[in-house]
Amino acid sequence: MTNKTLIYVSGTDSSVFSSQVISLLKEIKNRNYFDKVILLAGIKKNQNKKDELEKLNIYDFEVIPFKLYPNYNLYSRIQTKEIQRTLSKVLTENTIIHLRGEILAGYMKKATNNLKIKNVKILTDIRGASKEEIKLYLKGRYNRIKYWLKLRQATKNISKVGLNSDYISCVSESLKKYVFENTTIDSGKLGVNHCIADESFNYSDTKRTEFREKLNIKEDEVLCVFVTGGNGPYQNTESIVNAILNKGIKILNLSKKEIPNAINLFVKFDDVPGYLCASDIGIVWRNDDIVNNVASPVKFSEYVCSGLPVIANNGVNLINDYVSLTDHGKIVDSFEDINQSMIKKLLSLDRSSISNQAQFFFSGKVLVENYILMYKKL
Missing domain, CATH: 3.40.50.2000 (Glycogen Phosphorylase B;)
Incomplete structure (x- = not known):
């Protein structure tokens, strides 16, 4: 044709x-x-x-x-x-x-x-x-x-x-x-x-420094991030954010739903890549059902293209397969499985390498x- x-x-x-x-x-x-x-x-x-x-x-x-x-x-x-x-x-x-x-x-x-x-x-x-x-x-x-x-x-x-x-x-x-x-x-x-993931989603040390300063996050502090443009019932926004907070870890909540003790922001699309660079670990948590099993969450593509290692449950088959292939994250059964040893290992991964490999997929x-x-x- x-x-x-x-x-x-x-x-x-x-x-x-x-x-x-x-x-x-x-x-x-x-x-x-x-x-x-x-x-x-x-x-x-x-x-x-x-x-x-x-x-x-x-x-x-x-x-x-x-x-x-x-x-x-x-x-x-x-x-x-x-x-x-x-x-x-x-x-x-x-x-x-x-x-x-x-x-x-x-x-x-x-x-x-x-x-x-x-x-x-x-x-x-x-x-x-x-x-x-x-x-x-x-x-x-x-x-x-x-x-x-x-x-x-x-x-x-x-x-x-x-x-x-x-x-x-x-x-x-x-x-x-x-x-x-x-x-x-x-x-x-x-x-x-x-x-x-839009071309603006890639890892940058410069963006990381700039946006951590905006958030007043020290370099040695761990910052998880959760992003959603909507608040569908399968998003689990509140339970995810509270579970991370209960671990004593700071979390950036980029959604419309404000949650006490989290860093709550709902920003324009052009600013999201900078905030992902400023973060250390991306969180995806979906119910284990057919709706989520077949999904391709936008935030996951954007996380990994921004060089973020990911912690997720086993709700999304695509994420399970990608983490198994690349080892750029951790699949866990429950929030209780998240510990300091796991976080330390994820923080040791090279952000640029995660980003570069993700570009070939997303x-x-x-x-x-x-x-x-x-x-x-x-």
């Missing part, structure tokens, strides 16, 4: 929009594989369209907004019409449409079929086990009708995504297996791309090459 245009489609209200969508599009644009790169930016009713576009128009790719309706079957016709209306302005032959998530795959397939433009291919980028997340974490949050409607739609989305996509990318090998078992698609049309420059290999298969 002669790839003239990439249309990347994503909602803009995600907590990882800057770290994942914008970072990836900048790398794709810099790679010059496509003549044109367009972001179709989904904006919900409760978002300010003008503000969202002002944030996006600073980048070197075209941004076209469209209305993003609630993910219920009731809205399927109007969502398809909205996507078709938006695509009609920009869709040409030899275009790849890259969808972030499986929610819009069915609508996109119908819209492109209706427009009858030749050689349009759809790559769907699946980020997690949405159906299981609703079952495990959202059942008690919704009334029975809302829960049933959301679960029904999520089940339909994953079961039909193979029919509505020409290729599927998954964030982990475990998710790839899950998708293969839950939809109809040839295994040769499934690939893996982990969550990326940096945008490497992963964009993986995506381009997928595009070439279409």
Whole structure:
């Protein structure tokens, strides 16, 4: 396929929009594989369209907004019409449409079929086990009708995504297996791309000194860090932070949830790399269930690319495999297993070496090459 245009489609209200969508599009644009790169930016009713576009128009790719309706079957016709209306302005032959998530795959397939433009291919980028997340974490949050409607739609989305996509990318090998078992698609049309770390995530002694001074942390003090852009029920923010504090270790809590005795900050994305350099150990703690088993936590990619050794439990298969391969962290069964000997060993690891090795797995420059290999298969 002669790839003239990439249309990347994503909602803009995600907590990882800057770290994942914008970072990836900048790398794709810099790679010059496509003549044109367009972001179709989904904006919900409760978002300010003008503000969202002002944030996006600073980048070197075209941004076209469209209305993003609630993910219920009731809205399927109007969502398809909205996507078709938006695509009609920009869709040409030899275009790849890259969808972030499986929610819009069915609508996109119908819209492109209706427009009858030749050689349009759809790559769907699946980020997690949405159906299981609703079952495990959202059942008690919704009334029975809302829960049933959301679960029904999520089940339909994953079961039909193979029919509505020409290729599927998954964030982990475990998710790839899950998708293969839950939809109809040839295994040769499934690939893996982990969550990326922006190019700004790398280890720097200069940043370390600067940001430790900002935090008033002495050089001989140990500082753990926990980062999350959201506060989903699987994040375990409070239990993680308190468990580390109970060990008598200082912890930097970069989340929206303030916790007594922690260093609580919620900073802009551009400042996160400096605070990771200032820290000594990154913490990831997820429940051991299908939702987390198949995940690729953004914060993990950013931790290791910033040269941080990681302490984690066994909830995320990707982290288990990476730590086993590199020895750049420790997998423990419980917080009680964390001791001074373990911390001392992790502190002895070379931060630059951790960062350099992680770039081969999680940096945008490497992963964009993986995506381009997928595009070439279409």
